Amino acid sequence: MRLPHPRGPISDVIVGYLHEPPDRTGELLPVEFGPRIRTTKPDVIICDDDIQLGLWMLYELHYRSFDDVADRYEWDPEVLRARARLEEVFETALNDYAHAAVTTAMRDESPLADQLFDITASFAGPPLAEHVQRRATRDQVLEFLALRSVYHLKEADPHSWGIPRLSGPAKAALVELQFDEYGDGRTQYIHQDLFGRTLRSVGLDDTYGAYVDIAPGSTLAISNAMSLFGLHRRLRGALMGHLAAFEATSSVPCRRFAAGLRRVGFDDDAALYFDEHIEADAVHEQLAVRGVCAVMAESEPYMRRDIILGAVTCLKLEALSAHHLLTAWAQEHRVAWR
Amino acid sequence: MTASSRHSGRGIDVVLCADGPMLIRGAETVADDNGLLHPVHRPVVAVCRCGASTRKPWCDGMHKLLKNS
Numbered sequence: 459m460r461l462p463h464p465r466g467p468i469s470d471v472i473v474g475y476l477h478e479p480p481d482r483t484g485e486l487l488p489v490e491f492g493p494r495i496r497t498t499k500p501d502v503i504i505c506d507d508d509i510q511l512g513l514w515m516l517y518e519l520h521y522r523s524f525d526d527v528a529d530r531y532e533w534d535p536e537v538l539r540a541r542a543r544l545e546e547v548f549e550t551a552l553n554d555y556a557h558a559a560v561t562t563a564m565r566d567e568s569p570l571a572d573q574l575f576d577i578t579a580s581f582a583g584p585p586l587a588e589h590v591q592r593r594a595t596r597d598q599v600l601e602f603l604a605l606r607s608v609y610h611l612k613e614a615d616p617h618s619w620g621i622p623r624l625s626g627p628a629k630a631a632l633v634e635l636q637f638d639e640y641g642d643g644r645t646q647y648i649h650q651d652l653f654g655r656t657l658r659s660v661g662l663d664d665t666y667g668a669y670v671d672i673a674p675g676s677t678l679a680i681s682n683a684m685s686l687f688g689l690h691r692r693l694r695g696a697l698m699g700h701l702a703a704f705e706a707t708s709s710v711p712c713r714r715f716a717a718g719l720r721r722v723g724f725d726d727d728a729a730l731y732f733d734e735h736i737e738a739d740a741v742h743e744q745l746a747v748r749g750v751c752a753v754m755a756e757s758e759p760y761m762r763r764d765i766i767l768g769a770v771t772c773l774k775l776e777a778l779s780a781h782h783l784l785t786a787w788a789q790e791h792r793v794a795w796r
Numbered sequence: 797m798t799a800s801s802r803h804s805g806r807g808i809d810v811v812l813c814a815d816g817p818m819l820i821r822g823a824e825t826v827a828d829d830n831g832l833l834h835p836v837h838r839p840v841v842a843v844c845r846c847g848a849s850t851r852k853p854w855c856d857g858m859h860k861l862l863k864n865s
Binding site: 575579637642647709710736739744748 | 815841842855861
């Protein structure tokens with residue numbers, strides 16, 4: 459993958475800096491940048507193409523990175539400083555965006571496992587899965603898959619950052635879950651590669667990062683939130699709460715997505731990723747909620763708020779992204795492919 | 797339902813999840829109500845307990861819809 463095309467002043471200076479040889483000196487982001495965007499509403503920050511793409515590029519240096527960027531930039535102090543500034547803005551926005559729901563949830567004193575299942579079951583997100591199942595056109599299904607590829611081609615990787623940060627039973631449960639994500643030792647069942655198979659089957663590009671350039675800020679923010687939670691040990695509770703909510707809202711929608719793909723004429727090979735997740739995530743939600751989060755909260759009770767914050771963030775970001783898609787589709791527009 | 801172990805000499809672990817499925821670790825096959833054997837492809841599987849699954853014997857999360865209705 460090569461660096462994406464900039465979408466504003468922030469991503470532009472980041473692309474410019476990363477294209478230079480790593481021995482250059484100078485500041486990556488202008489100092490006045492921070493206060494300027496801190497005044498903006500949380501959902502505006504979350505949907506801002508320029509901020510989210512800039513942050514996405516800086517995070518990607520820690521995953522598989524870019525063919526046209528020197529590997530040494532991963533730990534370049536200027537890169538890390540710029541990332542910290544963007545993260546401060548993004549983390550504040552996420553906290554503000556989730557605040558009301560987290561505060562309400564914290565008043566509930568039922569066991570954390572029950573609470574996580576309640577939060578995920580009662581969250582009223584836009585009916586994206588139902589739309590894909592019953593009404594989406596073939597082009598809309600393709601757009602949905604292309605946007606999902608931004609995360610699904612590295613599915614599970616951000617949550618793996620949690621492994622060295624947990625211990626005992628919570629660690630064992632997370633590894634058991636992640637082992638299944640990575641195919642249980644069977645290369646052909648690595649979940650991120652199963653999504654590549656879906657993309658190929660429907661005629662889309664399965665290259666890692668192929669659709670980053672057309673992904674809106676709200677899609678990039680989904681990946682960025684996971685990277686933020688994953689790369690900071692202090693946010694390990696949020697990382698695992700995010701995982702729990704992600705898994706607990708997957709089986710039922712995946713059944714609908716698989717049905718939608720078949721309805722518009724795609725074959726079993728295309729639907730295999732979603733078929734696999736109906737059963738896999740029915741297991742994973744139990745492991746993530748009971749095996750990881752409930753155990754963490756028992757040994758470290760102060761983690762409860764972060765776990766709930768992660769879960770709420772997952773639900774709200776997925777809902778925001780789904781809302782964009784459904785709104786655009788209702789007006790017969792596209793979110794992507796501009 | 798019965799399950800047979802994938803490791804001779806080692807037992808099968810079973811966990812019953814409140815309002816949810818039965819998790820089974822270490823099984824090689826799970827037999828359904830009709831005696832049909834379903835091979836197990838992952839280290840831990842979730843078996844339906846609510847009867848609403850569309851993919852029996854496996855759990856597909858449908859118990860959550862029952863709870864809401």
